[in-house]
Amino acid sequence: MSSIAVATIINDDKVEFLCQPDETLLDILRNRLGLMGTKEGCGTGDCGACSTIMDGRVVCSCLVLGAEAQGRTIETIEGMANGSKLHPLQRKFIEHAALQCGICTPGFLMAAKALLEVNPNPTETQIRFWLAGNLCRCTGYDKIVRAVQDAAAEIRGETT
């Protein structure tokens, strides 16, 4: 198999890499670019642990080929905080104890970020439907939903 040269933008940085045609974006992020924040749960689109944002839409990076990243803009969990300043979603996840083992957390955060960008004031039902593709074995989801609601309120300027 011959390598493919790919030029892309990841977390505002221009990134170039070589990949094999059957490598997924998830493989590239973790194994070639050292961006280990994106997790692998199932590898088949069911768990959402690998969620990243591509051209503004949240996708499972395990179901994207690395070669498809050519010319795209990709956001991963590593780009979420602004330096040492956490994103409100990250802070609220900690405050609400919305994580235990943490494997699902980067995926939930990317998916929740994409939600608040299209809907700054989601209802609980909308949050639960939007996050239905993110699985968590630890928390029971309620704390995650509350953290998202609280972060949304803060971003809207209603609380701190």
Place this chain on the structure above:
Amino acid sequence: MRYERPDTMQAATALLAGAEAKSFVLAGGTDLLVRMQNDDFEADLIVDIKAISGMAKVTETDDGFVIGAGVPSVALFEDTALVAAWPGVVEAANLIGSTQIQGRCTIVGNLCNASPAADSVPALVAAGAVAQVAGPSGTRDVAVIDIPTGPGKTSLAKGEIIQAILLPKPNARTGDAYLRFIPRTEMDIAVVGVAVNLTLNEDGTVIAARVALGAVGPKVILVDTAAKAVIGSKLEDVVLQALSESCSAACTPINDKRGTVAFRTQVAGVLARRAAQTAYTRAGGK
């Protein structure tokens, strides 16, 4: 394995037509990449069609809508004209997978994967959708119902690619709806899916109908007897009963962990009745 991303349809069909052994079109990849994870999966060539111009667009024309083969399901929902014209098609496409899957999956991929349970397919069939097929020797139009031939199988020839789905402009007082049964509320495969498309006259009488069933046979089923049962009516109780019975009678399902033959057969009738009522209301009936 080779990965190619041609920028014209001609180049794409030529690549597939000339391909060695196993080649696949790549749209959203939500079926293909899952299959690629299997150890026994083999491919010599993957042709990504998303860089071809027009693939990512929904275009409204005098005749209806042209939905490019690369349009992800979420973009259908964002197209207000399409939602107004064919709400049932859009709601079916929006049932596919999670938010993450929605950002990638296409209705053409759903159709070409040829799963009997594909959610958007009954809705497309009920709407009378047509697939525009590009091949090495030109394009041809094929009714969506004639694309799948059985589980995992399509009527497409080597080198052929569906470039767009054409949805007609709905007649006045037309409404469609899709309902499926799954054991949970999200992220599952249809046990039964039913799509109904109705057109009414000015006094609310049904003058045209198409009823299609998914997941209750090796491929989508268009139930002519169900359409006949509702044409000429205002969906009175006896008519809904006849509609239910004709849908149940058309089912040829399998038994599996998701549902028994008896369950699927009964649920098809129940969902048909409910989908018909929604379609009727959407068409302006009272």
